[in-house]
Amino acid sequence: MMRTPTLVMDLSAVEEAYRRFTAVMPSIAVHYAMKCNPHGEVLATLLSLGCRFEIASAPELDRLRTLGVDPSTVLYSNPVKPGTHIRAAYAAGVRCFAFDSLEEATKLGALAPGSNATVRLNAGATRSGVPSEGKFGVDPDTAVRLLVQARSLGLRPFGVAFHVGSQMLLPQAWQPPLVAVRHMMQRLADKGIFLQMVDLGGGFPARYGVTPPPLESYAAVIERGLAALPYPVRAVVEPGRAIAAEAGTLTATVIGTAFRGGKRWIHLDVGAFNGLMESLETGNELRFPVSDSRGSAIRDRFTLTGPTCDSQDTILFDVELSADLSTGDLVHIGTTGAYTTVYASTFNGFEMPTVRCVSGSRPVGAAID
Template sequence: MTVTPITDSRPAPVLEMRADRIVAALDTFRAAFPGVRPFYATKCNTHPGVLRTLHEAGCDFEIASVQEMEALGGIGVRAGDLLFSNPVRAREQTARAAAAGVDRFSVDSTEELGRVADEAPGSRVYARLATFGDDSVVPSEGKFGVDVTGVVRLLLEARDRGLVPYGITFHMGSQSLDPAALLHPLQDVAAAMERLRRAGVRLEMVDLGGGFPAAYDEPVPPLADFGRAAAAGIARLPYPVEVFAEPGRCLVAEAGTFRCRVIGVAERPSGWWAHTNLGVFHGLMEVLESGGELHYPIHDARGTRLRRCYHLTGPTCDSQDTFARDVLLSADLREGDELLIGSAGAYTSVYASRFNGFAPPRVVLV
């Protein structure tokens, strides 16, 4: 691997995002899901350059907060084109979004439906269906969603409260590795649609949610496999609807590379350790969230033929701040050497903090 060293002398690590790879990933998604309209999950990476790249490529956006709405407004995205898919919002979030022009809101409880009816009367609502996400690397399900009966009840209540029963959404779990994870939720969607039709409600939209995987240090199923599973489930819906999806990780993860520096190397009874100026609390939180199952591809710029296993840990005094173990790197790795951490464009910079006073990474669009 040929590596160009960082020329910036500032100490903070850098997350480099490649615009061409973002656009290529969006093209791959569209090819895998013909007829499905992608709404980028804004929370995944909120850098203005990333958002602008996707906007200019014709991608739509899903938000979880008014703050994300305002960031998108700054690059010219109309509020009325957004999906607000966070199923539980503070009342003021709904009110501010509605005032700006957002009129599509996800719900998964009677209480949330009431807040939407109060603060965004006449809006279109889509109910969140519960899934289990057992085959996802970063489990994210269990907090939201209702069963088929709950979906039907919520959307009928929406009609009665002057809202538009618009659609159904679900989420199969982040970094899902099983395309079949789409099939059972779509069967439940079909059942709910049929029951609603018998009650006089015809939906307009089904949202496949997110969870589509990116490649890290191990192969993942191609997006085309997920697209075929989705198409099979969509074909069994009782009538045609618009189909949306909320890809995030699969659009931006592989476009990002962390460039950080070794600040110290030590041999201990537990093995060789390389301490870096980037850690779990400064962008690699998903290592903890996945219980260590998410493995970033990691290389060093020294490139020595003789290799040694290292445990890689961040600069803080917290023992949890270890983001990789038994990684083969140059045996003569030393202070000042550069490490490159690939597939780092998703759920990294957005998690970064100043824990222990260390600077979070800068994000640069290449």
Template sequence: MTAALADQARLDLPAHWPAALSPRALAAVDAPTPFLAVDLTTVADRYAAFTAAIPGVSTFYAMKCNSAEDVLGTLAALGSSFEVASIGELRMLQEIGVDASEVLYSNPIKPPAAIAEARRAGLWRFGFDSEGELHKLAQYAPGAAVYIRLRVDDSTSLFPLSRKFGAEAHEARALMLLARELGLRPYGVTFHVGSQCSTTSAWRQAVAAAGRLLAALHEDGVHLEMLDLGGGFPARYVERVPSLAQIADTLNAALDELLPYRPALLAAEPGRHLVAESAVMVASVLGREVRAGENWLYLDVGAYNGMMETQQTVQQWRFPLWTSRTDHALVPHLPFTVTGPSCDSSDTMFYGVNLPSTIEVGDRLYIGSAGAYTLSYASHFNGFPPPEPVVVGGPHAHVPAARQVTP
């Protein structure tokens, strides 16, 4: 065994892998694969840590990354508010009793019918970044409060988001004044530093840009009531990311130093940060082959039914992996290409990942930190079903939707 293989074989589970989702606990779950094992205690713990780290900032969970009813119910019970990107998401929240007046509709471009329905439901705060959207809002939600999305530097994130949305700084002031002319209520400013942001300085730069807009609008007699820090707060996978404490230190200092005044509402829209580490994707090995000297492992879950982010990042996204094999940490490990069950050859998730040399058909692969953008992306491509959520840890009293298992 080479030194590199020996080092890999001795690796322990990542420290952030929840105890309720340990290999031993998952082995006791009697459910057909693929399934997403969810620990709601981790969701609750992440929420508590986030709200404590940045005092005075209200949390609006970005439900697009995981809209499972058990997750939504857990966060709602803890006092979280929510951010939606569609009328469908708002309807899901209404079904579990969330008051629409406590929800932010941050998608900058919305269908007219969705705007009208949301307004009728009691939602009164809408995001925008363009003149066209303002005219829609004035027509379908007259008098509504509006907040502008600024384009900021998101080059240090794994998923940059600035090309599709965000008003340039020099446009934002005029747009907010136009909102006032159209009878809308200039309410706030928001930004997004990009999903899975890797540097704390991105938040400081973004707060500085928002502060300049606050100051400029103040000269126009517009006093904004909300600063929304958006999302981008990273979760822990394999690569190192800034800790919540480091991000909080940067944000707290920026809010103190770079704003002309503090809006009444400071908001944030964490998504991945709250839920990614709360779940493990459990898949079974369907086949093991050697092709042109390369070890291939075929699973019953792939990019199209749960692991799409591995495709979006061109295999640059590394998830923590473990297996059901009792000799996982004892035998030599070999590099494997790990692919999905569909007939599409691009349905391949991992290249060169080290797994036990003894792995075989029927064994299970555990993909950690899989609670974000898995169920929400999953499709029935090729007739393969999306993974089912299975609750294996945490409070269950308010969770009717997911199958509940106590190992």
């Protein structure tokens, strides 16, 4: 019998998602955002396909190096980094660093001299499915000024990056920041600075209840924006969720049922604090596809909640499952390959999900946490 909670990652689905990006955006380099799922076999699969990577810390780089990733191909996109991480990444061979403040540029000039500096632009106020913007990024005027200052600090003004927010369902969200980039490039050219890279970030969505716009719609907006730039640049994207999410299925065991306030409750051995934190982050708006081991024809509506004593630990409301679901049955939660194990804790002493990789239906090696 399967030990739960268990996250099963289908590596063939990871491959399919990556190949989709390279087919639809053939002129744009894909750098997988490893923060969403850094499982060793996921990373190895992407590496074997020619994928590059984006990191937010030196330990993430260490994990990539154990797989044989060339650090010189890695983007360090976290705009504010500990000095020790900058020093370690630079010593390993990373040469492309993001920043969005003069203090960070000063740190980079001292700890990563001569590196390629990419300024983080605020992408605007478009709301994404998993709101994640607001912490980083500056307006275009400040971005231009920072790149000029970076040059004076011994850095190479290399590019501009932005992120429209996670689970972005509006392809047009990429248009305003690309217009801003165009104007920045024109102004920087007058100062003798010619950018070489535009980092379009992540934000590409996965299927949670509804089917998002096709990737082709995003590519069309991006390609128009890139074509309008005053001169050609290298373009990169940093997908995470769109690569890994749909490859994952999280299986949990029903540990109890209850009838409260006119509603039926199903308590699982996985919840927000040990694998499904995004249910809290989104106010339970992410509609993970759910099925169960009974598969009964008679259905009912349930609230799915986790095992802890915290009342916030609830995953989904009004979920249709088998009416006779009971303790010991299994519940399968789809589109959980991204931001599950990385957010998981042992709060209240409950276990984090184990990870098992398959290719289609075939197991692949031993699980690597």
